[in-house]
Amino acid sequence: MIDGHLAKLRFRHTLSDEEEQAVRSIIPGSRQVGRNETVVREGERLEASTLLLDGMMSRVKDLADGKRQITQIHIAGDFVDLHGFTLKRLEHDVMTLTNCTLALVPHEQIRQLIERWPRLGRLYWFSTNLDACINREWELSLGQRSAAERLAALFCEIYVRLEVVGRAAPCFNLGMNQSQLADSLGMTAVHVNRTLRLLKDRGLLSYHRGEAQIHNLDGLKEVANFDPRYLYLDPDPL
């Protein structure tokens, strides 16, 4: 079940058999969680980090008046709250978007792993840096891209990230309703609906009840002015 995670590590860096075995050894048994469940609550003390084995998850921040911003989407293979290893409390919630399979990796196991295997520590440091890269790209979208460009950029990013873990397909389940897309993109759900219709009319993308179908990836990339360099698909060795 951790193939996605290993694929993500291997896509960008080499991984020896011993390192792979060391990673495998800290992954406990998995558990199932339904969609739209809060897995980590803001402020709670963390003794483990969540490895997403299957499904889609999100990081979520709320204002006191109930307004919500989804700040990142996680796909299978992501260590969703690895930053919790050092922070110990998060300033945001972590929620499932779809039915998910998770593994909770105790922080003590992570500490022992990176002390025994310092290079794996660097790979996981890279992983949290990559999360920050994605956050910066989302800031760019929120600040500078139009509605159509934002939506197109989001689907391009998810597609490329699914490619990295060997799960790319023209049709995939993101699990988000239009209100959740709106919370990700700084729009309203009606505005999202209108923009999805425009992308569909152009033959680029269909979206129905959480299921995305990409008809023309190159066209979507063109709309978004998508540049995958922020995903560091070919980084220097560590």
Place this chain on the structure above:
Amino acid sequence: MRRLHFDLHNGTGFTADEEGRELEDHEDPHAFAVRSIRSILSEEVMKGLVDLTGWIDIRSESGVQIGRVSFREAVRLRLDPGDHNDRRPSSQA
């Protein structure tokens, strides 16, 4: 909690709300429609367009129309620097 549909008619054509939106019982569908219109208008303004000819029809899950909010209702216009009584666009139509 109830599910309502907000069908959009504006310069880009008709966009049916097939998915619908879940509103809390205390949430005002009219206010929700106004926020939606403002979101769309704000983007169009960035492109240099102010198109107030659209509207949103609000319907229940069973398809009964329960309201209509025009784009004109969602904003007030100040067209003259000396005009401190912001006017509804309909008054200038």
